[in-house]
Amino acid sequence: MEIESASGVSRSSPPSIMNCTNAPASVPSDAGIAGIGVLLSFIVTAAISILISASLVFQEMRNNAQKKPSILRRKLLNSYSDQQILTGIGIQSVGLAKRTSLVPYHFFLVWMLSLLSMAVHNATLLALARDFRRDWVLRWMRELLMLVNLVLSCTYGVFILRCVQRGIGDGTLPVACAWRPETPDGPAAGSNAAVSYAGTGAVVAGNVAVFALAIWYLHARARRFYAAVQAVGLVLMTAFAVGATVRVAYLADAFAHSTPIRLSDGGERDWSFGQLLSVGMLLLPLATVVEILRGEIKCAPPESDGDGDEGKGRLLDEEGQGQKQKETRELRSDNLQTQECPEFQPSPFSGSVSSLLRKK
Structure with missing residues (x-):
C-alpha cells in the first residue's frame, strides 16, 4: 500500500509488526536463543554443577564429623550456579521481549532452559545452604533471584498452555498471537493436547512447590531429616535437569534431525562468535580456582x-x-x-519487626 506524503512523493507503508492471520511456511532460525553454543553452555554448566553438588552432599553425609571444608568445590559451584541462574533469567527476559516474533518452538526451548537453570540452582542450595544461612544478604539475594526466575517460568507456562489451547503449539505464528482474537485456531490435537495440559500444569505447580520448599530449607534450623532432605532433593533436581536436557536435545535443531516446524536456514547449527562466547564463559569460574590455589594473589x-x-x-x-x-x-x-560465626544470621529488620509485635 502506498501513501502520498506532504511533499508529493509516494512511499510504502511500514509492514505490520505481527501477522496473526497467515502462518508462514517456514521461520528463520534464532541462534541467540537456540544456537548450539547457547544450548551447550546451559547443559555443560548444569552437568558440572550437579556433579559438584552431589560430591559435596555425599561427602557431608559420609564423613560429617571429620570432613574438611571443600573450599575449591564450593567456590566453583557457587560461581557456576550464579552464572546459570543469571543466564536463565536473561534468556527468559529476551524471549518475553521477542514474543511478537518468537514462535512457540523457540519459546518452549527457552522454557526448558529456564527449568534447567532452576534445577541447578536448587541443587546448589542443597549443598551450600549452610553458607547462605550465615549471611542474610546472600540469603535474600538468592531468594530474590529464585522469585524472579519462578515468575518468569510461570509466565512461560501460561503462554505454552494458551498456545496448546488455541492449537498453535506446533505452528509458525508468533507466540503472542495466542491471545489475539483474529488468530485462527489450529487443528485439535486430541489426546496430545490433554497430555500437554497435564504436563505443563504439573511442571508449573511443581516449580511453585519446589520454590516454597527451597525457601523453607534456607530458613530451617532443625537438624532432623537433614540428610534425607538433601538426598531426595538432589535426586529430584537431577531428574528435572535430565528431563529438560533430553527434551531440548530432542527438539532443538542444533541436535535433532528434524524439528516440529520448518526453519528457513541452519543458523542454529553454525558456530559463530556468539556461540563460542557462550561456551567460553564456562572457563570464567575457573579463575576463582586459580586464585585460591595461588593464595588469592601472590605479589613479588x-x-x-x-x-x-x-x-x-x-x-x-x-x-x-x-x-x-x-x-x-x-x-x-x-x-x-x-x-x-553464627549457624543462621537473621536479617537486621527481623528484630525490629518482632519487637513491635511482641506484647509489652
Missing part, C-alpha cells in the same frame, strides 16, 4: 630504594615483621570466625 616483594646491604637488610627485617603481623592477624581472624 618491593624493591629496595636504599644503598648497599644495609638497605637490603632493613627490607628483609620489615618483610619479616610484616609477615609475623600478617600471621597474627590471620590467626585472630580465624579464631573470631570460629567463635562468632
Whole structure:
C-alpha cells in the first residue's frame, strides 16, 4: 500500500509488526536463543554443577564429623550456579521481549532452559545452604533471584498452555498471537493436547512447590531429616535437569534431525562468535580456582630504594615483621570466625519487626 506524503512523493507503508492471520511456511532460525553454543553452555554448566553438588552432599553425609571444608568445590559451584541462574533469567527476559516474533518452538526451548537453570540452582542450595544461612544478604539475594526466575517460568507456562489451547503449539505464528482474537485456531490435537495440559500444569505447580520448599530449607534450623532432605532433593533436581536436557536435545535443531516446524536456514547449527562466547564463559569460574590455589594473589616483594646491604637488610627485617603481623592477624581472624560465626544470621529488620509485635 502506498501513501502520498506532504511533499508529493509516494512511499510504502511500514509492514505490520505481527501477522496473526497467515502462518508462514517456514521461520528463520534464532541462534541467540537456540544456537548450539547457547544450548551447550546451559547443559555443560548444569552437568558440572550437579556433579559438584552431589560430591559435596555425599561427602557431608559420609564423613560429617571429620570432613574438611571443600573450599575449591564450593567456590566453583557457587560461581557456576550464579552464572546459570543469571543466564536463565536473561534468556527468559529476551524471549518475553521477542514474543511478537518468537514462535512457540523457540519459546518452549527457552522454557526448558529456564527449568534447567532452576534445577541447578536448587541443587546448589542443597549443598551450600549452610553458607547462605550465615549471611542474610546472600540469603535474600538468592531468594530474590529464585522469585524472579519462578515468575518468569510461570509466565512461560501460561503462554505454552494458551498456545496448546488455541492449537498453535506446533505452528509458525508468533507466540503472542495466542491471545489475539483474529488468530485462527489450529487443528485439535486430541489426546496430545490433554497430555500437554497435564504436563505443563504439573511442571508449573511443581516449580511453585519446589520454590516454597527451597525457601523453607534456607530458613530451617532443625537438624532432623537433614540428610534425607538433601538426598531426595538432589535426586529430584537431577531428574528435572535430565528431563529438560533430553527434551531440548530432542527438539532443538542444533541436535535433532528434524524439528516440529520448518526453519528457513541452519543458523542454529553454525558456530559463530556468539556461540563460542557462550561456551567460553564456562572457563570464567575457573579463575576463582586459580586464585585460591595461588593464595588469592601472590605479589613479588618491593624493591629496595636504599644503598648497599644495609638497605637490603632493613627490607628483609620489615618483610619479616610484616609477615609475623600478617600471621597474627590471620590467626585472630580465624579464631573470631570460629567463635562468632553464627549457624543462621537473621536479617537486621527481623528484630525490629518482632519487637513491635511482641506484647509489652
